[in-house]
Amino acid sequence: MRLLNAKFDSQLDLFFEFLKFEKGLSDNSLLSYQSDLKRYIDHLADLGKSSFTEITRDDLRKFLKSLFESGLKQNSIARSFSSVKNLHKFLVSRNLSEVDPTINLERPKTLRKLPEVLTKKEIQDLIESPNVNTPTGLRDRAMLETLYATGTRVSELVNIKCRDLISNENILRIRGKGSKERIVPISDIAIEWINNYKINSRQNFIKINASHSDPEYLFLNTRGGKLSRVSVWRMIRAHAKNIGIEKKIHPHTIRHTFATHLLEGGADIRAVQEMLGHSDIGTTQIYLHLDKGYLKSVLEKYHPRGKYVQ
Template identity: 45%
Template sequence: MKKTIQEFIYYLNVERGLSDNTLNSYQRDLYSFFTFLHDSEIFEWTQVKRTHIMKFLMYLYDKGRAPSTITRNLASIRSFFQFLLQERVIREDPSTDLESPKQEKKLPEVLSPDEVDNLLDQPDQTTFQGKRDKAMLELLYATGMRVSELISLNVEHVDTRNGYILCKGKGEKERIVPLGKIAIESLIDYLSKSRARFRKNLSEQALFLNHHGRRLSRQGFWKIIKKYAEKIGIKNKITPHTLRHSFATHLLENGADLRAVQEMLGHSDISTTQIYTQLTKKRLKDVYSKAHPRA
């Protein structure tokens, strides 16, 4: 049985050109399955039934393995049995129609309004870099944009007079997102007093520039926000989407319409936006637990 696993790994390596990490993952999963079968006195792949696979998945569950790990093991087993079927080692695939365990959606990390205020107040606005950083952070929180959308903005996409930006999202889909007063003021301050200091080429249209006068990269922005988060002790709570998640959650907490938030975020499916309603419910429950004398 072990020899057949090795032949499968060789096939994945030569025929499909998978990476070493992926090959190791397949091998680890299948050896674990092989050991379980051997302990159950199954010594041939032709003896494996659907119930054996189900028992193995339950065994992983009882050991406290995460749903994602169990799903990956099942995927490895399915691929392996497809290989055995193809090689005519078996006549029927016992893994057919087995369902993967449902994975719980991890709720995104969000900042409190006070933490957002503290983060957005960190850039030193007496410097050109501080003015740029302030405008970027204010714009992210004001619009809920993705970082990739922020750095792809051109000057022409911003209308500070009427208070909106034209955002290009996934699949080049365009949407118009309103801007708040503070974000507008920060953008005007950056455009009028700072951007020209970064620009090296007069034809450069990127809104946010780095010290070389080129469009700021995602990695460049990530370093900037981590620096400010570290200063106020929230480094572990920051991800590239933290301000986007906080934007959506705070809007819903204050009574915003779910459809409007969906449109501003650029979600094609409202079920993606609904995860933020779970966050608001969780926060209400936490507040109740801490504040109510009989909670």
């Protein structure tokens, strides 16, 4: 990351320590901040700035204009602005700057795209696609069952430890964004496949591990180590391709499908919010746009004159 001088270096180091240790952000979130702030620092260099205290609101407007002119996507521009805003807010809170130039500066709007979801038949076919007669296939089946049963993020799935599953109570402990923990219910079917994997597949992976030590993580790669989220993403896409699903598959596809199918089935949106680990219910509400039939059924069921709605 190209910086301008030691003063920028020291203040940015403090900011990233704050994000990592006090806010508990993940490595992926820290990398996003690093990418956003590199653009900002490069822009400040072009303006001849040597201190954050010199930055004016006009400088911020020029920065946003440069992002638009570069062809950056609207959501990426909004994220970059948020990163810069959080940086200046931090500097003021630590008395490293007297003025926050982002105050009263309107945040760029984001485009809220509706997530791609699978039909009930597609998700069933996807879950059943791995060859469970092989160790990796049995592991993949257990992971797919867990993803659809709990709605966890892929990044959360790879961090599940064996002790996080409490089978006799049908609950799973999840470590989410910002190191926040939540407890989610998990079905008997998912638990059955997890236990099958632990007995007939996981031990084989541990034996391959050079140290022969159990890494504690529930789902392991073929070398007996922790799975990466990228490898899980590739696994999901490969199985989807094998069964002819042409929809664009990404890490959150099963999570989106989980939430949408729950709401279609009549689940309360606040219960879905809790299971997904959303701090803001507005994030969960995007799934309501996917199922107009659900909204109509709610109106018909609970509104005094809802039965007249056509």
